[in-house]
Amino acid sequence: MAAEAAPPDSDSENRVAEAAILFKKMLDSGNCKPNVVTFGTLVKGLCANGNNTAAIQLLRKMEEGGCKPNLVIYSMIIDSLCKDTLVADAHNLFSEMTSKGIAPNVMTYTSLIHGVCKLQDWKEATRLLNEMVSKHIFPNVFTFSVLVDTFCKEGMVQEAKSVVKMMIQRDIEPNTITYNSLMDGYCMRGEMDKAKNVFKVMLSKACMVDAHSYSTLINGYCKRKMVDDARILFLEMSHKGIVPNTVTYSTLIDGFCKMGRIQDAQNLFSEMQALGQLPDIQTYSSLLDGLCKNKQFPKAVELLEEMEGRKLDFNIVTYSILIEGLCMAEKVEYAWDLLCSLSIKGIQPDVRTYTIMISGFCNGGLTCEAENLLRKMEEKGCSPDGCTYNTIICGLINNNETSRAVRLIEEMVERGFSADASTMELVINLLSKDKVDPALLAFIERPG
Known part of the structure; x- marks a missing residue:
């Protein structure tokens, strides 16, 4: 499946940059002529880091150097463009490829279908499907999984279910990604019985269920305020030998917080760290929100300081949670002090943060301060x-x-x-x- 690309980390970017420098030295020396494999390796690294422009420039250098790009290289760049919803550019490259006599394969078409589905262009997705079949290139499990995932994200679960039935009729076995997407679609609609039925089908198949499957169903239960069901499912994971990941822990912590069960959330927060799962920004934000909404401000401030000490890459959203909590508890002065301190931290408040503070001022009867802040946010380049x-x-x-x-x-x-x-x-x-x-x-x- 043409899955979403993970955000590139700095180490990965540095390695690609070093490879690019070495590659340039190869070209400049003239002693070592790179082949299609060398070019392909570097293109793969650039695409993995989302550097589509550099990948296309490298494609042109191949052509200039008399090294003919192959299907793999074209497909990698087309897939990367589609992941970034640059579908028009991907189409242009696809046309260029076919005009040079390079025939697309199922993965090339799957990438394009994924791209147009992200843009909700169902007509073009259907056209591409028909075109690939007319060329005797038949959709595989990845192609169908793209359609299932997209339909579910659009709330079109019945259509997604029809695609799964079509797969089975064609003797194409749905994989974990397919079933996870369908289960998530039912969870988004609050149809937890149907989601659980999909989960049971997955359990009946060997090695089908993973941590993401559990996290998806746990999230569905939490969204429906069925936190005890979510907790039972969480405990079941260990019996199945599946290790909960940060997403799983964060989801259940958020569920506990939204139900006001702060102690349960804090216990789970401590447990995950004791078992070597590091909390991420989402974990901290969920717990911070729960502490604020339950007026446990000393612990909330302590948690925020812990986040700052860990130098997590968090943004204004996290501070907005604490500012909103302080305002709701009528601690407007503390909220204002925190807002004013953000510039020192190099963080710019957004329109939501300013609106929260304005609401806090108004609820405290400080209407002049509220209107002054309305004007000040404009001066800071943030329009109401x-x-x-x-x-x-x-x-x-x-x-x-x-x-x-x-x-x-x-x-x-x-x-x-x-x-x-x-x-x-x-x-x-x-x-x-x-x-x-x-x-x-x-x-x-x-x-x-």
Whole structure:
């Protein structure tokens, strides 16, 4: 299957860079002429790191040096382009390849089908399928798995199930990836009985279930607030000899946190580290959110400091969790201090962070501070969105600042944003009262 490429790590990028330097020395010396295998190895490394431009440039150097690119090299670049949804470029390279008499194979077509499916271009996916069959290139398990995965991600589980049936009818055995995708599709729809049935089918087949399978089903249960079922499944993994990975632990920790079972989450957090599974940014963020929502701020701050000490590559989302928690606990001053400290850490607040802080100010009756922050975020190059305006307008109305609210409503409309349901409800409630701010009434009654 044309699976998603893993983000390149710095070591991998460094090795490819070193290989490229060595390769250039080979070319410059003229003593050692690289062959198609040498070119292919370097193209593979560049594609693995998502460096499509350099891969294509290397393809051109092959041609200039009289070394004819083969199907493998073309297919690697086409696959890399499709993973980055650069489908038009992939199509161009595909046309170039076929015009040179290089016939595509099932993996070339599978990569293209994967690319167009990511763009939801079902018509083109069907055309490619028909074209490959007309050339007597028949879809394999990877091709069908791409379709199953895409249909499930789009919520089209019935279509995905039909593809699986078609595979079986053609004596193509669905693999772990196929079944995992189908199970995930049912989980996304909350159809846990059907998801469990797929899981049982996988269990009935030897070596079919992996850690990802368990993580998928555990996530489905957690999303439906069936955390005890998720925990039973988690414990079952060890009996089956399958080691939970960081994703599995993070999923269940998040489930516990969302159910307010912070102690269970913390115990699992400690367990994973004791067993050698390092928490990632998602694990920490889930636990941090749970601690904040349960008003355990000393532990939340301690956890944040631990994250900073580990020098994890986390972003504004993590800090926004703590800022929101502090605001909800009416610790607005601490939230503001944390927001102000971000510039020292080299982190730029985004529109959601500013909106959270504006909401905190409004809930604390600090409407002037809220409006000042609205202006300040603009100065910092972060434009407010519709949610920001609705948040501060609701805050002003709730604090009986209707004249200022009307001014911001007008500003919001001029910027192309509209009032959401909460804002409209507040406005309607105000209009139903005997005493209404004339400015608000004039705004509501104005033509257009």
